[in-house]
Amino acid sequence: MTTDAISPFISEPWTDPSAKPFIRIRGISRHFGAVKAVDNVDLDIYKGELFCLLGGSGSGKTTLLRMLCGFDNPTAGTIEIDGQDMSHVPPYKRPVNMMFQSYALFPHMNVAKNVGYGLARDGMPKAQINSRVEELLAMVQMEGFGARKPNQLSGGQRQRVALARALAKKPKLLLLDEPLGALDKKLREETQFELMKLQEDLGVTFVVVTHDQEEAMTLATRIAVMVDGKLAQVSTPRDVYEYPNSRFVADFIGGVNLFEGRVTADEENHMKLQSPEAGLEIHVGHGVSCSPGQRMWYALRPEKIRIARDRPDQPHNVVEGMVEEVAYMGSLSVYRINLDSGKQIKVTQPNLDRAQDNPISWDQRVYVSWGSSAGVVLPT
Amino acid sequence: MVIAIPMIWLLVFFLIPFAVVFKLSLSEAAIARPPYLPMMTWDEEGILTFVLNIGNYFYLLDDDLYIFAYMQSMKIALVSTVICLLVAYPMALAIARANSSTRNLLLMLVILPFWTSFLLRVYAWIGILKTNGLLNNALLWLGLIDQPLAIMQTDLAVYIGIVYTYLPFMILPLYTSLVKQDESLLEAAADLGARPVTAFFSVTLPLSFPGIAAGSLLVFIPVVGEFVIPALLGGPDTLMIGRVLWSEFFSNRDWPVASAVATVMLVVLVVPIMLLRLAQQADEKKA
Numbered sequence: 138m139t140t141d142a143i144s145p146f147i148s149e150p151w152t153d154p155s156a157k158p159f160i161r162i163r164g165i166s167r168h169f170g171a172v173k174a175v176d177n178v179d180l181d182i183y184k185g186e187l188f189c190l191l192g193g194s195g196s197g198k199t200t201l202l203r204m205l206c207g208f209d210n211p212t213a214g215t216i217e218i219d220g221q222d223m224s225h226v227p228p229y230k231r232p233v234n235m236m237f238q239s240y241a242l243f244p245h246m247n248v249a250k251n252v253g254y255g256l257a258r259d260g261m262p263k264a265q266i267n268s269r270v271e272e273l274l275a276m277v278q279m280e281g282f283g284a285r286k287p288n289q290l291s292g293g294q295r296q297r298v299a300l301a302r303a304l305a306k307k308p309k310l311l312l313l314d315e316p317l318g319a320l321d322k323k324l325r326e327e328t329q330f331e332l333m334k335l336q337e338d339l340g341v342t343f344v345v346v347t348h349d350q351e352e353a354m355t356l357a358t359r360i361a362v363m364v365d366g367k368l369a370q371v372s373t374p375r376d377v378y379e380y381p382n383s384r385f386v387a388d389f390i391g392g393v394n395l396f397e398g399r400v401t402a403d404e405e406n407h408m409k410l411q412s413p414e415a416g417l418e419i420h421v422g423h424g425v426s427c428s429p430g431q432r433m434w435y436a437l438r439p440e441k442i443r444i445a446r447d448r449p450d451q452p453h454n455v456v457e458g459m460v461e462e463v464a465y466m467g468s469l470s471v472y473r474i475n476l477d478s479g480k481q482i483k484v485t486q487p488n489l490d491r492a493q494d495n496p497i498s499w500d501q502r503v504y505v506s507w508g509s510s511a512g513v514v515l516p517t
Numbered sequence: 518m519v520i521a522i523p524m525i526w527l528l529v530f531f532l533i534p535f536a537v538v539f540k541l542s543l544s545e546a547a548i549a550r551p552p553y554l555p556m557m558t559w560d561e562e563g564i565l566t567f568v569l570n571i572g573n574y575f576y577l578l579d580d581d582l583y584i585f586a587y588m589q590s591m592k593i594a595l596v597s598t599v600i601c602l603l604v605a606y607p608m609a610l611a612i613a614r615a616n617s618s619t620r621n622l623l624l625m626l627v628i629l630p631f632w633t634s635f636l637l638r639v640y641a642w643i644g645i646l647k648t649n650g651l652l653n654n655a656l657l658w659l660g661l662i663d664q665p666l667a668i669m670q671t672d673l674a675v676y677i678g679i680v681y682t683y684l685p686f687m688i689l690p691l692y693t694s695l696v697k698q699d700e701s702l703l704e705a706a707a708d709l710g711a712r713p714v715t716a717f718f719s720v721t722l723p724l725s726f727p728g729i730a731a732g733s734l735l736v737f738i739p740v741v742g743e744f745v746i747p748a749l750l751g752g753p754d755t756l757m758i759g760r761v762l763w764s765e766f767f768s769n770r771d772w773p774v775a776s777a778v779a780t781v782m783l784v785v786l787v788v789p790i791m792l793l794r795l796a797q798q799a800d801e802k803k804a
Contacts, residue, residue: 228704229710229712235705235708238701239701242705243702243705245724254706254709254711258715302709
């Protein structure tokens with residue numbers, strides 16, 4: 138299904154079966170009483186990746202991260218980092234550093250002491266620590282802040298100090314728990330790109346936990362979508378968005394319109410899905426492994442739908458509806474359209490011109506159409 | 518307005534009584550009722566005379582009994598505070614790190630002794646420590662000693678009594694400061710390569726300094742003026758300022774000297790604390 142995906146990344150070690158994973162997670166579970174926080178997860182993460190664990194609260198993403206740095210012990214399963222089994226390695230001996238969600242800066246130490254803490258534990262001489270701390274503070278653009286206490290810094294500055302501290306020991310693997318969660322939107326966007334650049338420059342493997350799908354899409358080489366302690370899908374951001382493997386993933390990442398239907402035609406180069414919910418027979422321009430009569434779902438992203446007053450010239454995938462609501466969002470407009478079948482769908486259209494003559498507005502009848510490869514057929 | 522309430526409290530229950538004591542310390546003892554001469558007198562020509570007698574303070578300096586008692590009180594208070602700290606810290610840490618249901622039970626146990634009269638509990642220690650008391654009998658029975666230990670009426674008995682009595686005052690502030698410490702700080706320390714012991718000394722301990730300071734003051738200050746414990750458990754050598762004060766007041770009926778003793782005690786206690794506060798504030802300003 139994912140063969141025709143185009144990835145912007147040059148190297149894709151996960152597509153190469155002979156590549157050796159940097160982190161190898163096998164059958165890992167963590168149960169808290171009857172709650173299965175993490176449930177039998179297998180996962181390979183490769184060197185140099187910026188890997189995102191994406192999920193809602195309680196999905197087990199943070200528990201998985203905590204097992205990677207050794208704060209939580211798995212109920213079952215193994216974790217290997219760089220070929221070494223981590224089962225009995227305490228946190229202070231792992232080649233892993235973590236940037237905490239709360240940053241966990243030591244409030245009684247100044248910035249320089251915080252950043253140099255790990256180095257001092259390794260017994261590095263003072264002069265060397267000082268120069269390394271200077272270097273790190275310069276890297277995160279915090280020169281001259283060494284003498285400040287954490288409570289004298291802004292949220293963004295604390296985030297930088299926490300990052301510098303986590304990178305001080307040149308870890309092979311950096312874990313980041315909601316690294317941008319405490320920052321406001323503008324700062325978050327800036328910092329995202331800085332984080333990516335840093336990761337590229339240093340070549341450190343990053344594993345990022347986040348509940349923000351936009352953040353995951355921007356940052357990640359690959360995303361693992363977690364739900365109920367299991368991995369729902371592990372793919373590149375593009376594949377997760379364009380080729381979700383379940384209704385849950387489709388719905389979790391971005392907006393989606395879902396139509397339930399039954400397979401009426403199942404050919405080599407196309408298939409058809411009779412959907413009373415959409416009020417038509419959906420034409421899909423590629424083969425899908427399914428059997429006639431099978432119940433399936435068609436997931437269609439709002440931006441992949443066109444709307445027009447005149448009937449478009451295409452044989453398939455055209456339905457009529459009435460505009461219920463229009464929301465102007467600046468870069469695009471969002472339409473809520475009631476199809477004649479009764480189903481309400483969401484459509485977004487880019488605002489290509491500043492002034493539109495006679496734009497589509499409330500209570501107007503429109504034709505809704507989409508291409509034969511616009512949506513995804515999902516079995517579950 | 519809100520700040521006025523503690524101010525009024527301090528004025529009514531601290532400053533005014535202290536002023537009364539201070540005034541008393543400047544008067545002259547007399548066989549009278551009350552047993553001192555009035556400070557202000559009108560003589561027959563209608564002239565108001567103030568008599569300020571600072572002789573009581575010189576008297577304290579003159580007699581090395583008082584200086585000795587002050588020093589002894591300070592020493593006992595200091596040693597007791599250190600012992601309390603060493604005993605209380607692991608307890609407070611264990612309570613702070615226990616899960617919440619156990620924690621409440623443990624806190625209850627710390628506070629439980631307060632439900633019995635303090636005096637009764639000190640008398641109970643006499644029963645434990647005396648020559649044919651529980652402790653000696655137990656040790657004899659176990660064969661660990663063949664002669665009863667003389668603990669009663671020694672400094673050791675005083676230390677035991679004081680540490681026992683004041684331990685909760687050390688545990689509670691320590692617990693309060695330990696329990697609010699962010700757990701992720703210790704995880705961060707471990708993550709950066711600190712073993713548990715190193716993490717304790719570099720993170721937990723320094724962050725609990727406010728608790729240590731509060732607990733130490735809560736133990737040190739009342740112990741300096743402690744009267745009951747040295748009187749009941751200590752011997753004739755255990756001379757503490759509280760006892761001296763008591764005997765000046767009740768046995769000698771010399772209220773002015775007793776007041777002078779109390780005033781000096783207050784100055785001796787308050788001045789170092791104020792200096793400490795000033796140093797802390799200067800430190801905070803510098804940071």
